[in-house]
Amino acid sequence: MDKNxxxxxxxxxxxxxxxxxxxxxxxxCNSTPLDxxxxxxxxxxxxxxxxxxxLHAYDxxxxxxxxxxxELGPDYIIIKTIDTGKFDNQLGLRDDFTSFDPDHYxxxxxxxxxxxxxxxxxxxxEYGIEDGKNVVTxxxxxxxxIVSGNPPKDF
Amino acid sequence: MDIEISFTQQGSISIIKPLGKSLDASTNISxxxxxxNWVSQGHAILLLDLNEVEFIDSSGLGSIISLxxxxxxxxxxxxxxxxxxxxxLFHLTRMDRVFPLYPNEAVGLSALTxxxxxx
Numbered sequence: 019m020d021k022n023x024x025x026x027x028x029x030x031x032x033x034x035x036x037x038x039x040x041x042x043x044x045x046x047c048n049s050t051p052l053d054x055x056x057x058x059x060x061x062x063x064x065x066x067x068x069x070x071x072x073l074h075a076y077d078x079x080x081x082x083x084x085x086x087x088x089e090l091g092p093d094y095i096i097i098k099t100i101d102t103g104k105f106d107n108q109l110g111l112r113d114d115f116t117s118f119d120p121d122h123y124x125x126x127x128x129x130x131x132x133x134x135x136x137x138x139x140x141x142x143x144e145y146g147i148e149d150g151k152n153v154v155t156x157x158x159x160x161x162x163x164i165v166s167g168n169p170p171k172d173f
Numbered sequence: 174m175d176i177e178i179s180f181t182q183q184g185s186i187s188i189i190k191p192l193g194k195s196l197d198a199s200t201n202i203s204x205x206x207x208x209x210n211w212v213s214q215g216h217a218i219l220l221l222d223l224n225e226v227e228f229i230d231s232s233g234l235g236s237i238i239s240l241x242x243x244x245x246x247x248x249x250x251x252x253x254x255x256x257x258x259x260x261x262l263f264h265l266t267r268m269d270r271v272f273p274l275y276p277n278e279a280v281g282l283s284a285l286t287x288x289x290x291x292x
Contacts, residue, residue, distance in 0.1 A: 034174050034199040037228065058228070058258035065230050069198045123245040123271065128235035131266060135231055138265055 023090040031072045031082035031103075040065040043088055043097075050090065051162065059139040060095060060158060064088075066132035067099045067154050075103025075152060097140075097156045105152055176200040178207050186285050187211065188278065189240075190222040196233030205236045209243060217248025218289060220281045221272075224254035229262055241272060249288055253281035 025046060029035040040061045047057040068084060076082045085100040136143050140156040147153065176193040189208060193200060212219075221237065223229075229237075241250050253275040255263065263269040275281035 037195050037197050037199055037230075040228065055258055055261050058261065061228065062230060062262065065197065065228075069230065069232065073198070123242055126238050126242065126268075126271065128238050128242075129231070131231035131234065135262070135265065 022092075025088045025090075027086040027088070029068075029084050029086075030080060031076040031078075031084055031101075032080050033069065033072050033078065036065050036068040036072060039068055039086055043086075046088065046090065047095075052160070056160075060097070063136045063139050063156055063158075064097050064099070066135050067097070067156065070106075070132055070154075071099055071101045071103065071152075074106045075101045077103075093160045093162065095158045095160075099154045100148075101152050102150075103152065105147070174199045175203045176207075178204065180207075180211055182216075183282055184286070185289065186218045186220055186282055187216040188220050188222055188282075190225065192225050194225060195228040196223075196226050196236065197228060197230040198232040201232040201236040204233070205239055208236075208240045212240070212243045217244045218285055219244055219248065219250040220275075220278065220285060221250065221252045222254050222278055222281075223252060223256070223259060226259060227256060229259050234262060234266065234268065237272075238268070249285055251275055251281050251285055253278050 027039055027042060029039055043064050044057055044061045047060055052060070064086060068086065071084050072078060076084075082101070082103060087098040087100070089096040136156060139158070141159050142155075142157040144155045145153070146155075176191055176196065179188075179190040179192055181188045181190075189211065191204065196204060219240070221240070237252075244250050251273040254277060255274055260269070260274065263272070263274065273284065275284060
């Protein structure tokens with residue numbers, strides 16, 4: 019049986035590089051049966067996660083390392099971002115940006131939607147520390163097989 | 174990072190068309206600066222044409238919301254030509270309740286003109 023496909027990326031903490039990494043993930047996903055919207059949602063989640071690392075864990079300072087691990091399983095995808103910046107668990111913050119009154123336009127949020135997007139599009143999102151590094155892990159399950167590979171892991 | 178934007182005028186309606194493929198954390202500041210400058214020149218009826226934009230993240234969406242807020246109390250803003258992918262983000266965040274989303278530029282121009290005539 020084929021092994022799960024794992025791709026690892028490493029970029030500098032430069033916000034201009036986050037979309038580039040997103041495009042790389044998009045390219046990988048284009049080789050699967052996932053549809054365009056599903057691919058966009060996965061690409062968006064990883065870009066949001068990387069943005070958070072660069073802007074919050076590293077305070078938008080360049081010169082720091084951001085890692086992204088992308089695992090393509092038979093019917094799931096796991097994305098991990100890894101950094102050595104300050105611990106900044108935002109997963110418990112407000113994550114409902116849909117309860118606004120569209121007529122009160124001045125209350126519309128202009129920022130902070132990243133976690134909400136990640137939690138909405140992914141089936142599981144966790145934040146923790148592994149080997150002294152901050153790790154965000156996201157998992158998306160699919161009903162159909164997307165690639166041949168090993169049975170799903172425990173996460 | 175700069176994003177190239179086309180600003181054209183059809184009567185009193187401004188068509189704002191980002192020409193880059195991505196409106197995100199790397200381009201949103203440039204987008205906000207250019208569009209705010211355009212609005213400061215007195216343009217208040219806006220049609221944002223996203224035909225070229227393949228990717229928007231939360232920062233990009235925030236910059237669109239910011240633009241909307243600049244004109245909301247005295248003008249109008251609609252969006253046209255959103256790709257299915259980008260439209261899914263508008264739907265998730267329920268911003269499709271805030272901005273009218275038109276299928277193409279002609280429908281957007283017609284709708285905004287109609288709105289102005291009804292005022």
